Amino acid sequence: MTTWTDRTWFVDLTRRDAWYEERPHHEVADVLGGSGFGWQIIADRLPAGVDPFAPENMIVLNPGVLVGTRTVGASKLTAITKFPTVASPDGRFYIGSCTSGGRYFAIGMRQAGCDRLVIQGKASEPVILAVRDGGISIEPAGDLWGQGADPAARALVEREGADAGVLTIGTGGEKLVRSALTFIDRTNSLGRGGLGAVFGSKNLKAIVARGSGSIRVADPDRYNRVANELCERVLAWPRREHWIKLGLAAGWSTFKHTQNPGMWPKERWDQLYGEEKRLESLQSVIACASCPLNCRLRWVLPGGEFDGEQGLGSPYSKSATSGQLLGIEDDRKMIHLVTEANTTTGIDFYTTTRLIDFVTRMAEDGRIPAEQDGITLSRDYVTYQRLYRMTADREGLGDVLADGWYRVQAELGLDPSEYWYAGVVKGVDFIYDARPSRFHPLMMTFLTRPRPHHGGSHTRTNSRNKTLEEIKDQAAHWELGDEVMGRIFQETSYSGKFNVGRYSAYMEDLMRVKNAIGLCTIYTYQALLFADDMARLYSAAVGETVTARELIRRGERISNLAKLVNVREGFTRADDQPPAVWFRPMDAPEGRIEIEDYYQTKVLTRDDLARILDDYYDERGWDPETGHPTDERLRSLGIRATVPS
């Protein structure tokens, strides 16, 4: 494959048919190719209002434009679909994208001549897709159906070869648990919000991808020079040694402040879940393709009930937060739940443990009866473990939990907005809470993105205590010009020293760029790669000279397409509201924790956040009342579609 052509394969599982369309780069360049053009396909071809589990729903898998080249962190696959998370009490669903790295799958797709895979229809019986040299075949899943996500992945690698890329779902995805994920190459999860359940609804267990073709760039020498320079920069990073030793087990010193649920004293949390504890089970760190900053983990639990149990992925941060919420002091018990999900069921640990926390606490407080369908709700590990499995199997009360927050509301009369850790937006619980985290731009994008998850949007502002100069320096590489920079860094009474609303608009656009080209977000999170570096790489790869400003402009086009298709689904500004719980002080053992601006100059009010949202829409040129793109803005971006009336 070359980076200057773009080939989309289409598969119709109902008709058992596969075909492709190929375009020269200039026809996809206005949205960068990759997932940018994936969004264009969704905007053009996914009918509004289809049920996420209906055959008409589409899954669009997009390796980044730079995937398969030797560029630091260029390993990512972005998936776009209508997610099955019930996003509102009246039953709407958002169309979103999710992104993840890997070692074999995305490269395998491109080597097999597939820059993008669009899956529609529903197979009459369980199948897998095989993306190989010469085309795509639909094959019986056989006994893979019913197997866990990891045993299925392993069986496929054993069958296809050690360098075969695999994407699998677990048993929860087969049973349409609405949080179910997919897993790439055993080590990377993809699709919070239920991508795995959409696979299940299509009777699609897995995809294997393996090819032998070359990836060619337009200007190989120039591309290689830039790639080498960027790699040298990453290797010189002073914190690299610590990072490659721990991977995603690193970062506890920041994490224990930003994600603190405020129930235990911090020293206790430190002892039970801190870095020393992580080292007791961490075995090895695994890199995604072309990444000198590895982060994926392999762990083996030492001693206890689950002695010797091995898992792959990244268990530590999520188990620490949910462990505190559920009051489980033995970290191994929580890591076991991560292992069970990553290996077998494929359900989302965050959402499932938050829901279990919610219903068991509400039963303890007498808000709902403790006796529920198939289980007595109490606050102990045995109950949690059972509920976890009942959710994955859709058994008894688990069937309600498997449908998410609004089904819990409908069946049990519990309002999701009452959930105490971070709350819920568009039917999705948060991995951070804005009170301990502060209201930084990532929290903002949880409100404004169609799918409320970070999705690869990190910048320097997702760490605490970065200087304003450091934040300005990173933004200067966006090449936005003095006027825009002046607006972003104008101090206000409601957002502090920089304007989170205006900053977030460009941060989201840069996320669209990173996802389209396939670059991991860790590099912008740690300020190692900048927007102008991406412009140099992209230019040499596709043979078209673009600036950082132009890249971000194209990212803006993708953001508008993504918004537009969600406007068609009925989403408005009313869906972008911060949860009420953010404005209630968290009573932690160390004292009250309230939602503050990045530099902690003031406690923020609802009105402050409304003004920040106003600025976000204003910066985007969207209607501040509805939150919808205006026809004028769409025209100025060259987007043909219009806002539905």
Added chain:
Amino acid sequence: MISIEGKLTIWPERCRGCRSCQLACSFARTKEYNPTTSCIVLERDLDREKTAPMIKSLCCDLCGGAPACAAACSYGAITYEPDASDAPLEKEAA
């Protein structure tokens, strides 16, 4: 005729599986990226999800004395020493 001008050493335990060696090797040979045509195969142990590079010796010409794979490996899993008598394995043992 393969010209051996130094010693390429594989350190299997250091490999993190990033495939940079394969991508760099194929690029050095063809100016295209292709793990399949590189002179390196990644052995993979699925029990531990562990990889290690193996050099196809009839394919590798040590890039004329500056092997791209060793230069590309960020984890020190492939190293190159022009002077073969200064064996790194011996150094580490000492």
